[in-house]
Amino acid sequence: MARFWRSRGLWVRWLLAALVETAAALPWMLFLYAADGEAGWFEAVPGAWLPLAVFLTAAVWESGSRGDARPARVGALVAGAALAYLAAYALLPAPLWTGVFGLNPALAFVPVAVYLWYAGASCALEGLEYGRLFERAWRLFGGQLAGIVCLLLLGEARSGPVQLVLGWSVVLLFGAGLSLLILTRERALLGAFDAEEQAAEPTSPAVTGFVLALLAGTVAASAVLTVDRVATLLRAVGRLVAPVYNALVQVAAYLAMGVAMLLEPLFNLLKWLAAQREPAEQGGGEDIAVGRPDLPAETGAQLNLEPVLKVALILVALALAAFLLWRMSAVRRRTAEVDEERTSLGFWASLWQDLRGLLQARRSRATAADGGGEEPVPPGSARALYRRLQRWGATAVRPRRPAETPNAYRSALAAAQPGAADAVAAVTALYNQARYGSRPPDAETVAEAAALWEASCERDFTV
Structure with a gap:
């Protein structure tokens, strides 16, 4: 307690x-x-x-x-x-x-x-x-x-x-x-x-x-x-738009009358052709005894569906x-990942991720620090570039904390390494767009960020 x-x-x-x-x-x-x-x-x-x-x-x-x-x-x-x-x-x-x-x-x-x-x-x-x-x-x-x-x-x-x-x-x-x-x-x-x-x-x-x-x-x-x-206000608005509505109704009535006048000769022709045809002979004229009609069976109480x-x-x-x-x-055009999931308004997978967190054991801090259990990412992607940033930051400054946001980690790295602030900001922005943006970044933007990273940081970590 x-x-x-x-x-x-x-x-x-x-x-x-x-x-x-x-x-x-x-x-x-x-x-x-x-x-x-x-x-x-x-x-x-x-x-x-x-x-x-x-x-x-x-x-x-x-x-x-x-x-x-x-x-x-x-x-x-x-x-x-x-x-x-x-x-x-x-x-x-x-x-x-x-x-x-x-x-x-x-x-x-x-x-x-x-x-x-x-x-x-x-x-x-x-x-x-x-x-x-x-x-x-x-x-x-x-x-x-x-x-x-x-x-x-x-x-x-x-x-x-x-x-x-x-x-x-x-x-x-x-x-x-x-x-x-x-x-x-x-x-x-x-x-x-x-x-x-x-x-x-x-x-x-x-x-x-x-x-x-x-x-x-x-x-x-x-x-x-x-x-x-509110009803009085709506009636007042109705009185204001009534002339326009009546005019539109009259125009529609005139158009319908014109179409009916054009189609009237065709209806008369069809009526004349139908009158020329003699009806087919029916069956004999014998009398049929009509009995008492059958009463419908009692169905009882019916279910209202x-x-x-x-x-x-x-x-x-x-x-x-x-x-x-x-x-x-x-978001359906990319593979959903448990540790790096694109979270957006209306994305139902984040709910299941939260529910799974109630049943699954949390990963230890040591595993999160050394990168164990990471999901594979495509080489040359924005996430691969950000993992390079995390490994460089863990060596040059400090590892990223488990509950730390990318923007907060960017501020910490930029404060400790001012010379790499531009590269860190570019890679972080690219990662945020890939993970949380409405659309993933294009290849040219990833290449520009990678070039800036290579030019600003001394060490190169591959995924």
């Missing part, structure tokens, strides 16, 4: 990280709450203080120190997500407690949103340059909006509260999470992690101010917007969307 409490700096930070990432799934929880009954949306929303607390803990978590313990990380994330959902559930009115964990197609979106934001936050916390966040964010937004439209078209949750939540909460909360992750990643890439201590600098006032302003806008919108006011079909249709649509995203993703 004492050891567990001494490591609170690690698991408390990841517990807060789980609460932060759960904020991405809060719109779907609001969706479930509002869709469960006919109560007003104020009664369905679990309270403005919950997202406020979540985003304020994000600022605290951002200013914390960093560590590397995958079992503690996964456990804290699971516990944090559970606490956030239970807190939101406890704030609901009693009549809504029965339907939250029931079968609902919207539940399929919750784990997807939680994992996507977990992957993005873990990359941002570790200061990894995994490429621009918005390169795949538009797919996330498109998939979420397509799921909302699919649910509405299938007749799920057509109530006014759900429409209001879809109007501002989803976009606002997802946008807040995206902005926070972008600011965190940019600050980490600018050198916020110290090379020796690996502790982040205090949270920038701009980040905290941005989050507070966004939350103030959320609370203000929740106090001003109501279902009736409509909800099951709706859920199956939505699951199939989600599976197709996930398959298309996987086909379009650039």
Whole structure:
């Protein structure tokens, strides 16, 4: 117990990280709450203080120190997500407690949103340059909006509260999470992690101010917007666009009438040809005795398969969307490695890597220091060049620590060997692009970095 409490700096930070990432799934929880009954949306929303607390803990978590313990990380994330959902559930009115964990197609979106934001936050916390966040964010937004439209078209949750939540909460909360992750990643890439201590600098006032302003806008919108006011606004917009809509309808009607006039002679000809043909002779005219009609057999109570079909249709649509995203993703064009895996938004292999860390024994520090157990890499690649850098650094300065980021190790080598700072920076940037970028570097860039390395460093280590 004492050891567990001494490591609170690690698991408390990841517990807060789980609460932060759960904020991405809060719109779907609001969706479930509002869709469960006919109560007003104020009664369905679990309270403005919950997202406020979540985003304020994000600022605290951002200013914390960093560590590397995958079992503690996964456990804290699971516990944090559970606490956030239970807190939101406890704030609901009693009549809504029965339907939250029931079968609902919207539940399929919750784990997807939680994992996507977990992957993005873990990359941002570790200061990894995994490429621009918005390169795949538009797919996330498109998939979420397509799921909302699919649910509405299938007749799920057509109530006014759900429409209001879809109007501002989803976009606002997802946008807040995206902005926070972008600011965190940019600050980490600018050198916020110290090379020796690996502790982040205090949270920038701009980040905290941005989050507070966004939350103030959320609370203000929740106090001003109501279902009736939104409906009135939509009707006013409808009256403004009604003349244009009526004009388009009239133009379409005139075009359809013209096409009908052109096709009228053809219809008349077909009608005349049909009238000229004599119908075939039918059977004889004998009388047939008509008896009492048979009554249909009693089938009893039938199973209503409509909800099951709706859920199956939505699951199939989600599976197709996930398959298309996987086909379009650039990460599938390379071989996945356990120790050097490209981590990007929506890459599911990183989740399995974390889960395997709970069951597999951690490698010893000695094995990590001497490079034992390394996966083979292609000669002349960016990773092979970075391994040469690590071996040179272990001899000239010090070995890379197990929990040390490439950017932090670059700063340590540059401080100890100023003459090789440019070569170290070039090789590190190339490695970050190969491992975390949206696309691997080309051969010319690798050759230029290798030439700079050969010219700046005295010793040459081959893989």
